[in-house]
Amino acid sequence: MEPSLGSFFLVFSMSQGTPLNEAQALDWLRQLEDPGQRYYAAWWLGRMRSHHPEAVPLLIQALAERGPRPDPASGIDEPNPIARNAARALGKLADSRATDPLLEALESSDDGLREAAARSLGQLGAIKARRPMLRRLAPGPLVAGAPRPGTSRLMEPCEALLEALGALGWQEEDGSTITDREPLLAVVRAYADHERPLIRSAACRSLLQLTQEDGWGEQLVHLLQHNELQVRRAALLDLGATGWRLAGAAIARTLAENSLKLIALRGLVENSPARNQASPSPSPEEVELLLAMDDLL
Amino acid sequence: MPSALPDSRQVQVLMDAVQAAQTADDLTDAVEDLSACPHPMAIPCLIQVLGFNNPGAAVAAVDGLVAIGSAAVPAILAHLDEYNYGARAWSVRALAGIGDLRGLPLLERALAQDIGPSVRRAAARGMGGLQPHGFTAQQRQELAERILPQLKAACGDEEWIVRYAVAVGLESMEHWWQPPAAQRQRLLDILEPLADPQREAVPVVWLRARLALNRLAAPSPVTRA
Numbered sequence: 001m002e003p004s005l006g007s008f009f010l011v012f013s014m015s016q017g018t019p020l021n022e023a024q025a026l027d028w029l030r031q032l033e034d035p036g037q038r039y040y041a042a043w044w045l046g047r048m049r050s051h052h053p054e055a056v057p058l059l060i061q062a063l064a065e066r067g068p069r070p071d072p073a074s075g076i077d078e079p080n081p082i083a084r085n086a087a088r089a090l091g092k093l094a095d096s097r098a099t100d101p102l103l104e105a106l107e108s109s110d111d112g113l114r115e116a117a118a119r120s121l122g123q124l125g126a127i128k129a130r131r132p133m134l135r136r137l138a139p140g141p142l143v144a145g146a147p148r149p150g151t152s153r154l155m156e157p158c159e160a161l162l163e164a165l166g167a168l169g170w171q172e173e174d175g176s177t178i179t180d181r182e183p184l185l186a187v188v189r190a191y192a193d194h195e196r197p198l199i200r201s202a203a204c205r206s207l208l209q210l211t212q213e214d215g216w217g218e219q220l221v222h223l224l225q226h227n228e229l230q231v232r233r234a235a236l237l238d239l240g241a242t243g244w245r246l247a248g249a250a251i252a253r254t255l256a257e258n259s260l261k262l263i264a265l266r267g268l269v270e271n272s273p274a275r276n277q278a279s280p281s282p283s284p285e286e287v288e289l290l291l292a293m294d295d296l297l
Numbered sequence: 298m299p300s301a302l303p304d305s306r307q308v309q310v311l312m313d314a315v316q317a318a319q320t321a322d323d324l325t326d327a328v329e330d331l332s333a334c335p336h337p338m339a340i341p342c343l344i345q346v347l348g349f350n351n352p353g354a355a356v357a358a359v360d361g362l363v364a365i366g367s368a369a370v371p372a373i374l375a376h377l378d379e380y381n382y383g384a385r386a387w388s389v390r391a392l393a394g395i396g397d398l399r400g401l402p403l404l405e406r407a408l409a410q411d412i413g414p415s416v417r418r419a420a421a422r423g424m425g426g427l428q429p430h431g432f433t434a435q436q437r438q439e440l441a442e443r444i445l446p447q448l449k450a451a452c453g454d455e456e457w458i459v460r461y462a463v464a465v466g467l468e469s470m471e472h473w474w475q476p477p478a479a480q481r482q483r484l485l486d487i488l489e490p491l492a493d494p495q496r497e498a499v500p501v502v503w504l505r506a507r508l509a510l511n512r513l514a515a516p517s518p519v520t521r522a
Contacts (some may be wrong), residue, residue, distance in 0.1 A: 227322070229352075255325065255353035257383075259415050262458055266501045280494065281511060282504045290505050297390075297422040297462045 020044055022052055029058045038062060039081045046089025056095045062086035063101050066110075080108075084116045091120025099126045106132055111148070115157030122164025127173050130184075133161045137187050141194045159202040162191055163241070166206030185210065192216075197223060197231040205238035212273070217244040224254045232256045240267025245274065248289050258296040265293045308336040315342055325353035332361025337368045344369075344376050347391075348384040355387045363394035370397045377403070382413035389416050393423025398440075401427065408451055418462040421451055425466025429473055441474045449487045457499040464491050464502065468509035485510060 028041035105117035191203035208216035223235035392400035491506035
């Protein structure tokens with residue numbers, strides 16, 4: 001799910017009548033006096049998918065910024081907030097110049113920044129990131145996936161790393177396809193038994209994308225019945241990302257917000273390997289998914 | 298609609314169970330039971346559930362209100378929660394499901410102005426799914442003239458799910474409007490840009506709009522499951 005942006009998001013939603021424009025967002029990111037403005041501007045440029053030529057260079061600059069957690073009264077509740085928002089925004093702007101700076105951020109001592117970088121590298125399809133991400137996960141669920149003392153987080157941002165590996169697939173930088181798949185699969189599979197259901201969900205998502213084996217989809221469907229709403233939500237979004245169409249009926253039945261079920265069903269229509277990109281009309285299987293969506297409006 | 302009203306003692310027991318529910322799952326189960334016995338007595342209780350931030354229970358409460366039908370409309374309109382857009386979305390969804398014309402002004406305002414995409418999407422679907430019982434052809438035409446431009450304007454909504462719901466709403470207008478050929482073309486003309494991958498960025502939206510066009514073009518009216 002999108003990281004929570006707390007009150008900034010709220011402020012933005014409330015003031016939709018008079019949104020910040022692109023020129024102002026760039027000015028806010030360029031200036032150095034007000035970190036709140038820089039934080040908000042970085043978010044805005046990503047959210048609005050800015051195509052301005054200065055957006056990516058400015059965000060890359062902001063990605064290098066380090067600073068303590070600001071005063072909570074500012075509405076920002078995370079350390080290195082500007083760098084983290086810049087990392088998130090760069091994932092949305094589809095510009096490969098961001099790859100190397102994000103790879104650097106993936107080595108940061110701030111695990112929240114590593115998390116944002118991993119997600120964005122996955123979104124950018126940055127094949128170069130596969131090896132360093134795999135290296136972070138390789139110590140396994142009991143080490144990389146161990147709780148970080150005094151926090152609710154893990155030693156590594158496992159969820160983001162697992163999801164990114166699934167998104168990257170098997171292609172190599174030279175255009176060839178990886179044939180020796182077992183080493184990577186073995187690392188990811190270990191997380192399918194993690195004690196936290198959210199990590200299991202991310203691992204199953206990744207494995208379903210990497211192997212197309214129905215068993216991982218079935219495990220995700222099983223998580224749709226978890227007793228915590230947060231887990232059901234994550235499994236919905238994970239199934240949507242994989243496009244595993246056999247989950248359609250189970251998604252429609254899940255006890256969760258219709259908005260999330262609609263996003264998941266959209267994912268089944270759009271992300272399935274069965275989607276015929278050339279056809280302007282839905283296939284019979286897609287019609288069934290669309291009608292399930294209609295009922296959730 | 299239920300064949301006979303359940304008796305009021307039975308409904309009271311079911312409402313007590315809703316009030317007594319201790320966990321989210323218990324609440325969902327209790328509301329499902331209550332909604333399976335749709336009785337006007339349950340209306341305030343079901344409306345209250347819409348504000349609980351419990352999606353499972355809210356789905357069941359909407360089902361109950363829709364089953365109760367027109368009798369629930371005045372209370373839903375009177376208890377709209379201005380500060381909770383989750384609750385508002387469920388209310389709009391219930392009104393949309395009932396299809397009562399008294400809800401139309403609210404649906405119109407929601408589609409044009411509400412900040413919650415889930416509210417706008419429910420409104421778009423509801424405006425297409427009205428049930429103007431007893432209307433003459435002339436009255437149905439006037440109603441269509443009122444609704445069409447609003448759905449057309451909502452084709453430009455920034456949220457994909459609202460545009461998706463507009464496609465669904467436009468398709469379902471046909472059921473009550475039963476437009477003559479020339480009027481029918483207006484419906485197709487509004488759907489066309491939504492169905493065009495060059496003009497609509499989100500595949501699931503243009504696929505749904507294409508489905509609507511295909512079904513509207515079919516020689517015999519297609520009945521929805």
